[in-house]
Amino acid sequence: MELSKSRSPLLNEGGDPAAKDVRAALQRLVKSSTFAGSQRLQDFLVYVVEETLNGRADDIRAKTIAMDVYGGTLSEMERRENVVRVDAGRLRRKLDEYYAKDGRDEGTVFDLPKGGYAPEISFKSPEQPEPKTKPRGWPRPVIGIAGVFVLLCGAAAITLISIKRETPANLSVDGLSLDERNAIFDASPMRLQAVNLAHSGRDLIFPALEPSRLDAALTIFKGAIENDDSYFGGHAGAAQVAATIALVTPNADQTESLLRYADGEADRAIELAPETGWSQSAKAWVEFAKGNWPEAIELANRAQRLAPNDVHVLEFVSLILLYSCSFEQVVAISEKALSKIDLDRGYVFQNAMGAAKFHLKDFEGAISAFEKVTEKGGPVGPVSVAYLMAAHQMLGNESEAQALSDKLSREWPDSRVDVLFQRLFVEPEYGEDLGEAMEQAGWQPKG
Numbered sequence: 001m002e003l004s005k006s007r008s009p010l011l012n013e014g015g016d017p018a019a020k021d022v023r024a025a026l027q028r029l030v031k032s033s034t035f036a037g038s039q040r041l042q043d044f045l046v047y048v049v050e051e052t053l054n055g056r057a058d059d060i061r062a063k064t065i066a067m068d069v070y071g072g073t074l075s076e077m078e079r080r081e082n083v084v085r086v087d088a089g090r091l092r093r094k095l096d097e098y099y100a101k102d103g104r105d106e107g108t109v110f111d112l113p114k115g116g117y118a119p120e121i122s123f124k125s126p127e128q129p130e131p132k133t134k135p136r137g138w139p140r141p142v143i144g145i146a147g148v149f150v151l152l153c154g155a156a157a158i159t160l161i162s163i164k165r166e167t168p169a170n171l172s173v174d175g176l177s178l179d180e181r182n183a184i185f186d187a188s189p190m191r192l193q194a195v196n197l198a199h200s201g202r203d204l205i206f207p208a209l210e211p212s213r214l215d216a217a218l219t220i221f222k223g224a225i226e227n228d229d230s231y232f233g234g235h236a237g238a239a240q241v242a243a244t245i246a247l248v249t250p251n252a253d254q255t256e257s258l259l260r261y262a263d264g265e266a267d268r269a270i271e272l273a274p275e276t277g278w279s280q281s282a283k284a285w286v287e288f289a290k291g292n293w294p295e296a297i298e299l300a301n302r303a304q305r306l307a308p309n310d311v312h313v314l315e316f317v318s319l320i321l322l323y324s325c326s327f328e329q330v331v332a333i334s335e336k337a338l339s340k341i342d343l344d345r346g347y348v349f350q351n352a353m354g355a356a357k358f359h360l361k362d363f364e365g366a367i368s369a370f371e372k373v374t375e376k377g378g379p380v381g382p383v384s385v386a387y388l389m390a391a392h393q394m395l396g397n398e399s400e401a402q403a404l405s406d407k408l409s410r411e412w413p414d415s416r417v418d419v420l421f422q423r424l425f426v427e428p429e430y431g432e433d434l435g436e437a438m439e440q441a442g443w444q445p446k447g
Helices: 019-030 039-053 062-070 074-100 145-151 178-187 189-202 211-227 232-248 252-272 277-289 293-306 311-323 327-338 348-359 363-375 382-394 398-411 417-424 429-440
Strands: 108-111 120-123 163-165 341-343
Touching: 019 039, 019 108, 039 062, 039 074, 062 074, 074 108, 074 293, 178 189, 189 211, 189 232, 211 232, 232 252, 232 277, 252 277, 277 293, 277 311, 293 311, 311 327, 311 348, 327 341, 327 348, 348 363, 348 382, 348 429, 363 382, 382 398, 382 417, 382 429, 398 429, 417 429
Parallel strands: none
Antiparallel strands: 108 120, 163 341
């Protein structure tokens, strides 16, 4: 994307750089080694800077960036706006990296403040100290071992869950009616066995704190594949479990091998049943584990549209959208599903909703969401305790916050939820916000 040659006055009075100097600094930045190979981020920054230079900073929105920079049809705008949000976080980290290395002596400084897309452009004179940049975590092509806690999302999932759907009475929990199951049996008892295994395996994926549990789930899905390789569910489930194990293991070689296997199984599931939310959510989860945010978000949104009331699909979708900072979307999807499904127990997507409400400053709503999962029999873990503690602290409920702080320190003394979320969120500041509220409640991180 070439810079505009149009002239512009100083950005504002009092020594800010002239437009020609801004454009020169911008050219140096986009041609730097830091931004090499990041054409989309270059185009993103060039666009928002040009809009600012031309007096349209107040009009910069995710939608305008999606339309003017990324292009596409109107029907694609929602998906592209999500990509814009992800790329904004990537751009902030790239700017930090640039001014720490290639641009450390640069006089014109670009910043993209959190919460918006209009850049701040300032001039640093030689005698001034370098602009303070906020640490933002580290690049993550694949989530490391701490990513195991992404599987908790507030420790909401449970072992075996029954569902009461607003569907006819003869429809079973796996979505198959008795007639459909009989038809499958008549065609192939092995296919029915594969279906049974795959659907039982879905209930074992969360919570994933113990490797033996995930190993058992993977064995079940592999058994489904052996019974009937043409049934997509075995492949989709195997992909999800293998990607989950990849998030847990500290062995880089094992992680790479697991992700290759997961990718192949997800592709096979989509080849067999591209129209199912389960297949699409499996591929989305694999892309998330690989660190491919835009692809993961696009696939997650597709999965949700295909299966809006499948709680197992919503588990993976809600986690991906939560950590991409699409908080309003997490809440909307979860509340819509809860209005149609009567749950006997808690699920991950419900705690994802609680976490999203916390980051939307709806602290009472966050507490309510987490407590409802607990009341439904969902297990309590360090993430849910941390969010409850932080929400009570933000509401001024100091005694409740302190009690939860004591519980977290006593039962999970080594837990560093604050650091974890700085790594998992595409915008690490949200993890920092949680950690600050926790420390205000009296929690002291170990080490």
